[in-house]
Amino acid sequence: MIEPGTRRREIDEVASELFHANGYAATSVRDIARALDIQGASLYAHVASKEDVLWSIVDHAATAFEHAADAATTEADAADPVDGLAALVEAHVEVITADPERSSVFVTEWRHLSPDRRAAIARRRDAYEARFRETIADGVAVGAFRATDPALAATFVLTALNGIATWYRPDGRLSADRIADHYVDLALRSLSEDHR
Amino acid sequence: MIEPGTRRREIDEVASELFHANGYAATSVRDIARALDIQGASLYAHVASKEDVLWSIVDHAATAFEHAADAATTEADAADPVDGLAALVEAHVEVITADPERSSVFVTEWRHLSPDRRAAIARRRDAYEARFRETIADGVAVGAFRATDPALAATFVLTALNGIATWYRPDGRLSADRIADHYVDLALRSLSEDHR
Numbered sequence: 001m002i003e004p005g006t007r008r009r010e011i012d013e014v015a016s017e018l019f020h021a022n023g024y025a026a027t028s029v030r031d032i033a034r035a036l037d038i039q040g041a042s043l044y045a046h047v048a049s050k051e052d053v054l055w056s057i058v059d060h061a062a063t064a065f066e067h068a069a070d071a072a073t074t075e076a077d078a079a080d081p082v083d084g085l086a087a088l089v090e091a092h093v094e095v096i097t098a099d100p101e102r103s104s105v106f107v108t109e110w111r112h113l114s115p116d117r118r119a120a121i122a123r124r125r126d127a128y129e130a131r132f133r134e135t136i137a138d139g140v141a142v143g144a145f146r147a148t149d150p151a152l153a154a155t156f157v158l159t160a161l162n163g164i165a166t167w168y169r170p171d172g173r174l175s176a177d178r179i180a181d182h183y184v185d186l187a188l189r190s191l192s193e194d195h196r
Numbered sequence: 197m198i199e200p201g202t203r204r205r206e207i208d209e210v211a212s213e214l215f216h217a218n219g220y221a222a223t224s225v226r227d228i229a230r231a232l233d234i235q236g237a238s239l240y241a242h243v244a245s246k247e248d249v250l251w252s253i254v255d256h257a258a259t260a261f262e263h264a265a266d267a268a269t270t271e272a273d274a275a276d277p278v279d280g281l282a283a284l285v286e287a288h289v290e291v292i293t294a295d296p297e298r299s300s301v302f303v304t305e306w307r308h309l310s311p312d313r314r315a316a317i318a319r320r321r322d323a324y325e326a327r328f329r330e331t332i333a334d335g336v337a338v339g340a341f342r343a344t345d346p347a348l349a350a351t352f353v354l355t356a357l358n359g360i361a362t363w364y365r366p367d368g369r370l371s372a373d374r375i376a377d378h379y380v381d382l383a384l385r386s387l388s389e390d391h392r
Contacts, residue, residue, distance in 0.1 A: 156382045174345075
């Protein structure tokens with residue numbers, strides 16, 4: 001017998017794949033049940049609605065990004081914004097490549113959440129983006145970065161990172177580690193003092 | 197009386213807004229007709245299917261990016277890859293900010309096209325991305341850029357640029373021109389020779 005927690009995780013995994021491949025709106029509860037080889041009615045024993053499944057996926061993804069950023073910030077040299085930003089970028093890439101489907105759903109499908117949940121995620125996304133923004137602003141303040149608009153620079157870097165969720169393949173040309181290394185380098189250089 | 201071409205453009209504009217706001221899969225032909233204040237049957241006098249509308253939007257967006265890149269390449273100094281990349285980035289940002297809804301549909305909804313049309317767009321997207329990739333590789337060859345992986349660097353820059361379609365507001369904090377200036381600067385610096 002499968003324990004309830006395991007089934008709940010399976011639902012999120014299968015739903016992430018379907019939402020990623022076809023979009024939330026085009027996926028029905030019946031599609032999710034069929035992919036799990038169970039009846040739609042059985043699925044409702046585990047989840048109240050399709051939106052509940054989306055919420056679970058998005059909430060878990062947000063938590064994964066937050067925890068990874070917490071750990072990265074703890075490990076990085078607090079006095080060095082360059083080291084801090086490198087750690088944040090690396091952590092972000094690791095969360096995405098560890099579960100690209102879930103990350104893709106987090107990035108593109110969260111707008112389909114109910115208004116209250118969407119507002120809650122918007123606040124968490126903004127707080128998360130603020131870590132990047134403030135680290136960049138700290139780097140500008142100490143002369144390590146040049147960025148006339150730290151908020152826009154944070155958006156530039158984060159959207160480039162989030163793009164990985166749309167194209168990354170575990171069996172692709174580049175390993176997750178290589179992508180992380182390259183993206184840390186590109187992100188740090190995009191803020192560097194010298195131009196050409 | 198509205199000439200047919202005008203009505204056809206109105207359909208694309210209204211459909212771009214709806215596909216952008218709610219996604220292609222969640223939008224029906226009836227939704228498009230309602231937004232235009234016409235009957236669904238009348239809409240079918242202009243378009244054969246919802247997918248036809250998506251194709252028209254995506255095809256026009258692809259053409260806009262291609263023409264802008266052609267013009268940028270013609271105007272830029274052909275012997276200077278830095279100038280060339282700056283022109284490509286600026287042109288890309290201009291196309292997005294001129295019509296963020298259409299650009300967003302191009303970036304995120306093209307996967308809902310029928311297989312033949314999707315393949316055709318995939319080829320055009322790849323040829324377009326190749327302009328960025330080759331300009332970066334040219335810059336590396338002449339020592340103007342440092343990029344160990346020009347293909348990945350092109351993806352980094354293009355996904356950051358495409359992100360603009362998801363957050364840009366014409367009445368927002370930054371004008372389209374300011375965003376273009378900042379993004380040209382961030383993109384060029386991400387490839388610059390010097391680090392810190």
